[in-house]
Amino acid sequence: MKTTKETLKEQIIQTLNLEDITVDDIDDDAPLFGEGLGLDSIDALELILLLERGYGIKLSTAAEARPIFKSVNTMAEFIESNAKE
């Protein structure tokens, strides 16, 4: 049974087209932006859409998104407390 975090990692890889990265390559705690995976502002926009499309969570500003997207851990926590079916 896949965990939320595994599913989330797969979704991140797919949405952001991370060609050479597998689920195992992404550390739960590693920073997603800046260093770590090195994602940028366009990726942030795509992840905002992922939250809306995949989990029904709507963020109103990009600034609101920053702390949520710090790592897979923070994203998974946020999803678990806010997801609407």
Next chain:
Amino acid sequence: MANRGVKIIGMGAVSSIGVGIDATLESLRSGRSGIGPIKNCATTIDVPAGEVGLTDNEMAGLLGLRPHRHSRTTLLATLAAREAIGEAGLAPDTLKKAALISSTTTGGMRETPLFYAPYAKGEGMGPLSHAWRHPTANHTDEMASALGIGGWRTTISTACSSGANAILTGAMMIESGMAETVVAGGADALCAFTLGGFNSLKILSGEACHPLSEGRDGLNLGEGAAYVVMTADEGKPSCGWLSGWRNTNDAYHQTAMSDDGAGCRASMRGAMEKAGIGPSGIGYINLHGTATPNNDQTEMAAIEAVWGGKIPFFGSTKGLTGHTLAASGALEAVFCLLALRERMAWASAGLTTPMEGHPPALGSNGPLEAEYALSNSLGFGGNCTSLIFRKA
């Protein structure tokens, strides 16, 4: 040594601030903005925009064209180009050999959903005529046909710098002797696709935009078309000159400019080099000035690098018209020509508190005695174009 440049003998413009040059000038003088709630375009994006105050049927009627046979982009383009050709007073023979360099980012995209939506839902294709009108080249062919422009033609599409690049290309063709008369400009109709796309980049403002202002939070989209007629013919009286031009690339990121605006700096310097003048020769700068935090910041950085402490009157007119995409470079070329002709620098519409740490944009229309005006158009993909105009 100042370069005389290429002679402009006609101009035409359609936007939310007016259909035709006279109405447009009236709005520039009074500062009347065309931005408001979207009335003529079905969309779920809740933002204001600068819509042209004519329906497709009304435009077709004005042009003597059959309704429902042309994309809105084509109708806008044809209306503006007809005015430019009219002012230029081109003989039918000259028109038959005149080159047409048009530009657009949307082409027939406003109408494409009518063709594509049933297909996407598995119901088979919609009316084929909309597919026919989808490509960017279609509007160029249709306007050429409607107006009898019979020479070499092409369609440029470089996002927000398209219209300026069309004019630049026309000037190069005349200067090289490849063409004697050129009609050049751009057109874009407002559509759900573009609204949705810009919304996905989160660069739209939910209210009327505030270019060059502290706390600005995004742009308004607009629609429109503008064209100029340029010629090598020594005999024709001019309404202005295109003295300098340069297209460069920022080579930094697809949708954002580098912090110091290197590409814009290079296009402004390059245009001045072409015109054979220095920064002190420019009396008015019409910025690209979309009111996104990134654009205005980087464009100002570039301007300050070039002019240092002595920046001439400057401002953005997108607070009046919205960002008309491909039309913007051509529309703002017309605004510069009008500024020089009327001896008036246009206020930076929508200005609230000027950006901190920068000289303020022009708060109200001011007298302009200078000979030259410069217009910037900065597009997605780092495309930067600067055009320098000279009084007639």
Next chain:
Amino acid sequence: MRILSSAKFSDETDVKGLIADSGARRRMSRLIKMGVATGMECLAKAGCRLPDAIVCATGYGFLADSEKLLGQMFTAGEGMMSPTPFMQSTFNSIGSSIAIMTGCHGANMTFADGWRAVGSAMVFSQLLIGSGEAGTVLLVAGDELTPTLEATLGRMGMGRVGVAPSEGVAAILFGREGGMGAVENLTPTTTDHPVEKSDWAYPTASVMRLIDTIAGGSTAAYETSGAKCIIRL
């Protein structure tokens, strides 16, 4: 202007080698990747790391991205469109991607002009070199075939008049001196129909023909929709 090198996209094109940065590659749609790889290969063949200008030609642009966005519009509404394909659907995406990769700050023009696109791009390349603004100009032409385009062309009756849809990318590096041959007497031409019928559906074909003419090894006239010239080898 002189012809310094040329390249056509093929199954052998080493996309990962030519676009080494996987971070850049992931942001590129299929057509952009083909366009950038072919452009970079063309530069490498000429030993040119940085062209002075980049000119792109496409008939119909990035259809796959446009369709993806249209699909999102209809199924989820305008509020749910993805930013990446929207960026990629702008017609100057190949030109700007190559500019970012090479650090090219020079002129960067894109002609999205149906069957005239290649002719337009050649005229503009000549203007850049002739005016002295550029010493080298990289021309990249590309078109992609989607199932929708193929079905639409079929419905328009293109098959019946011998128009074969296809897709491909090709690039030529023009310069002021050196190289394998020259483009002489380049003249803009006015045509109401494409020089070759298939250019209607696949405008990039005319660059393929130009490269084949050059490969032919002897001086020949070349004509595409919007431009004609002599290729002197």
